Amino acid sequence: MSHKRVLVGVFLLLAASPALAADYALGLVAFNRGDIDTAHREFSALAEEGDPAAQYSLAMLYLKRDPPEYTRAIPWLRKSAGSGLPESQFMLGMLTLHGVGTEIDASEGLRWIERASGQGNADAQALLVKLEQARLREAESARRKAEQAKKLQTDFAKARAAEQALKKRLAKSREREKRLAAERATLKKARASDARAKEQMRLERARLEEELESLRARLAEAERARVALQASERVIVDQTAIRAETTGKKMPHASVVAGTVVEVLPDGVLLTDVSRRLAGHSEPFPDGLVVFLNLASTDGLSEGQQVAYPAEPATSYRYKLESGATGRVRAFRAVDK
Numbered sequence: 001m002s003h004k005r006v007l008v009g010v011f012l013l014l015a016a017s018p019a020l021a022a023d024y025a026l027g028l029v030a031f032n033r034g035d036i037d038t039a040h041r042e043f044s045a046l047a048e049e050g051d052p053a054a055q056y057s058l059a060m061l062y063l064k065r066d067p068p069e070y071t072r073a074i075p076w077l078r079k080s081a082g083s084g085l086p087e088s089q090f091m092l093g094m095l096t097l098h099g100v101g102t103e104i105d106a107s108e109g110l111r112w113i114e115r116a117s118g119q120g121n122a123d124a125q126a127l128l129v130k131l132e133q134a135r136l137r138e139a140e141s142a143r144r145k146a147e148q149a150k151k152l153q154t155d156f157a158k159a160r161a162a163e164q165a166l167k168k169r170l171a172k173s174r175e176r177e178k179r180l181a182a183e184r185a186t187l188k189k190a191r192a193s194d195a196r197a198k199e200q201m202r203l204e205r206a207r208l209e210e211e212l213e214s215l216r217a218r219l220a221e222a223e224r225a226r227v228a229l230q231a232s233e234r235v236i237v238d239q240t241a242i243r244a245e246t247t248g249k250k251m252p253h254a255s256v257v258a259g260t261v262v263e264v265l266p267d268g269v270l271l272t273d274v275s276r277r278l279a280g281h282s283e284p285f286p287d288g289l290v291v292f293l294n295l296a297s298t299d300g301l302s303e304g305q306q307v308a309y310p311a312e313p314a315t316s317y318r319y320k321l322e323s324g325a326t327g328r329v330r331a332f333r334a335v336d337k
Contacts, residue, residue: 024054036061047076055080056088070101081112089116090124257291258308264301268294271307 027042040061046054055076062073074095080088089112095101097109110131116124259271271291293309301307 024051024057027054027057031057031061047079050079050083052080052083052085052088055083056085056091059088059091068101070095074101081115084119086116086119086121086124089113089119090121090127093124094127256308256310257293258306259291261301261303261305261307262290263303264298265292266298268292269298269301269307 024042024046027039027046030036030038030042040058043054043058043061047058059073059076059080062069062076074092077088077092077095081092093109093112093114093116095109096105096112098104113124113127117128257271257274259274261269262272263270269292271293274291295309
């Protein structure tokens with residue numbers, strides 16, 4: 001709305017007061033001719049008398065100057081607006097709303113514009129429509145921003161949760177990798193140990209097979225000697241009589257093994273201090289040897305007991321005693337006769 005149009009409108013509002021209208025008309029005519037001094041004089045006189053239209057017009061003259069004289073214009077606008085002139089209310093509301101020539105106060109500016117709109121001011125009504133539309137757009141924009149922020153927050157929370165889950169999976173994977181590495185190292189050591197054990201077992205089996213073969217050969221030789229001896233002497237020994245002889249009866253022509261029981265086993269006894277009575281004379285065994293007598297029963301026998309048995313139950317006398325700290329037989333192995 002142009003300044004001239006506003007002044008004409010205000011003039012029409014004052015048409016009911018002929019004296020005021022005449023003075024105001026003089027000021028308006030002077031204003032239209034560009035005679036600002038005359039317009040200022042006429043408007044000032046009426047404004048001082050409390051005329052709202054003159055107060056408004058005087059304020060507009062100050063605002064039209066270059067530079068605008070806000071400190072002189074705004075007080076007249078306040079007086080005119082306070083008197084209820086909608087044009088003054090609208091203009092004062094605009095200046096206050098935007099902080100032009102005065103401190104910005106959106107609430108006060110909006111109140112003046114709403115009062116002008118309530119009195120039918122078209123500019124105020126149009127502005128309020130625009131402000132409402134702007135408010136709705138801002139509200140919609142704020143709503144969308146809030147939704148976007150909420151979505152971003154949700155996405156961020158999901159991302160953080162996924163990150164935490166991934167970290168846990170990674171930690172478990174690393175632990176599993178360490179465990180597998182330790183298991184592989186243990187398996188590698190076990191395989192190496194197993195290979196050494198297998199080699200030791202192979203060597204031990206080979207050694208035992210050699211000893212067994214040697215023992216079989218010696219047993220065969222002893223058997224041949226026994227058979228030859230029996231054939232040469234023609235000695236027929238009744239086994240029952242031999243066993244009776246071992247309890248104390250004299251057997252001058254029997255082949256008997258005698259010694260001290262060092263250990264009683266489930267299937268026989270081990271003897272030390274062994275001698276062999278053969279054909280009436282005693283033949284001592286070499287020192288450090290032990291004899292294993294293979295007996296059907298060991299009932300009544302105890303360690304330290306002196307016994308004598310036919311040589312037949314003796315598996316062999318080619319064993320060397322290997323005792324522990326207690327002196328008991330822990331193991332024995334074949335030795336040369």
